[in-house]
Amino acid sequence: MKKTASTKKTASAKKAVPAKKAAPAKKAPAAKKITVAPKKATARIKGAAPAKTVVHPPSGESRTALVRRARRINRELAEVYPYAHPELDFTNPFQLVVATVLSAQTTDLRVNQTTPALFAKYPTPEDLAAANPEEVEEILRPCGFFRAKTKSVIGLSRALVADFGGEVPGRLEDLVKLPGVGRKTAFVVLGNAFGRPGITVDTHFQRLVRRWQWTAETDPDKIEAAVGALFPKSDWTDLSHHVIWHGRRICHARKPACGACPIAPLCPAYGEGETDPEKAKKLLKYEKGGFPGQRLNPPQAYLDAGGEPAPPLRAG
Incomplete structure (x- = not known):
């Protein structure tokens, strides 16, 4: 059977149409490496460095x-x-409560460098209650905020003398009434001076x-x-x-x-x-x-x- 002209034309047209290229497949993003903390970090201090990604919460x-x-x-x-x-040096509840008040906005090391001179000159609440504020300020100057801290430690000493017979109370509700003493300071004193x-x-x-x-x-x-x-x-x-x-x-x-x-x-x-x-x-x-x-x-x-x-x- 002979091919007609129209058949030939159709065949040539088909040959002329280029085949469409398949779209390239998108590369899948690389899997994010998840690293867990070492089983015992202190044991790995001398070993190889662990990977550095955060552990999921x-x-x-x-x-x-x-x-x-x-x-x-x-x-x-x-x-x-x-x-x-x-880490505050103390030998009795009075020294601990004073040192804790002084530790606000400074380091325990700085307080420990300051309190020996303070307690040598004013060893009891009665002594500190009757102290000259200017002399106390000079001792407390290295602690920072020394004027406010002087007011607090003299005030709490006066409250101890007036309300508690010169003894640091062992109850939370009494401690928080002292000038400069909040719940944090009170719990330091209760836990470490009274075992509560x-x-x-x-x-x-x-x-x-x-x-x-x-x-x-x-x-x-x-x-x-x-x-x-x-x-x-x-x-x-x-x-x-x-x-x-x-x-x-x-x-x-x-x-x-x-x-x-x-x-x-x-x-x-x-x-x-x-x-x-x-x-x-x-x-x-x-x-x-x-x-x-x-x-x-x-x-x-x-x-x-x-x-x-x-x-x-x-x-x-």
Whole structure:
């Protein structure tokens, strides 16, 4: 059969139409590498650097799981800081309440450098109540806000003499009536001078419990209530010491030393700070002869960072 002209034309037209190229397949985005905290950060300080991404926070953590994780963190910190204690030097409740009032907006080290002269000249509430404010101001000048602090310590001394016979009261409701004494100061005194449990919600405590997702509260009183509900009352005072010591030494505000942190596997905020072990070691805060306030051997993380066991700093 002969092909007609129209058939030939149609065939040639078909040949002239180029075939459409298939659209290139879109490349799938590279899977994001998720890294978990090292199983034991302190054990990895001398090893290879871990990867540097943030651990995802607990998703849908139940109340029971939160309580278990919070208590495990406290147990881990108790092993790292077995001798955690108030880092203010004191020998009696009066010295502790005065030192705690003076510690506002300054360091415990600065207070400890200042109070020996203050207590040598004014050893009792009666002495400080009758003091010349200008002379007290001169002693307290290194602490900062020395005029306001002078007014507070003289005022609380006068209140102790007038209302409590020169003795520091052992009840929260009485302590908070003293000039310059709030709940935080009161719980420091109750827990460490009278052995009555209390949670000290200072700036370190607030920062860490939010990083650990124990609570999202920002008001100190609400933080105190929320965290207190996670632990037996008997644990409150030691818990405060453990958290505050950790905040001062490892879990800093601006750049936490995540790579040297003993509770890294339990921390939802792991990776906010330096995760490289060698670099993290350099962020640990300690003083010559040991890290601040430590009376006996420091944990291994601090020895690795170049610290040395410290001699006893004080009794009590």
